[in-house]
Amino acid sequence: MTRAKMSDNGRITFTLPKSVRDAHGYEAGTEFEVTEHDNVITLEPVKQEQRLVEKKLTIDEFLSLIPRYDGPPITDEMIDKAIVSEANRRWDKVNRQWDEDKND
Numbered sequence: 001m002t003r004a005k006m007s008d009n010g011r012i013t014f015t016l017p018k019s020v021r022d023a024h025g026y027e028a029g030t031e032f033e034v035t036e037h038d039n040v041i042t043l044e045p046v047k048q049e050q051r052l053v054e055k056k057l058t059i060d061e062f063l064s065l066i067p068r069y070d071g072p073p074i075t076d077e078m079i080d081k082a083i084v085s086e087a088n089r090r091w092d093k094v095n096r097q098w099d100e101d102k103n104d
Contacts, residue, residue: 004014
């Protein structure tokens with residue numbers, strides 16, 4: 001049995017026994033999901049297909065992923081108008097929510 005102590009900020013550090021790591025094939029970088037049920041805390045390994053695969057891209061690979069814009073030229077005025085329009089839309093949404101909250 002392995003014991004661990006929790007720090008003031010909630011961090012728990014312990015070593016998973018080698019026999020457990022070997023029996024289940026856990027390697028460095030294996031992710032675990034922490035769950036709690038009926039006052040029991042459980043560690044479950046994240047399934048391989050659930051893990052996010054990080055692939056390092058070259059700058060050329062990254063740039064090739066950016067979609068090309070084939071529309072008309074965009075001016076500073078068009079950008080300013082779009083920003084103001086979106087800000088007004090969000091402000092109106094907040095005001096509607098405030099009005100609804102006042103009426104509740």
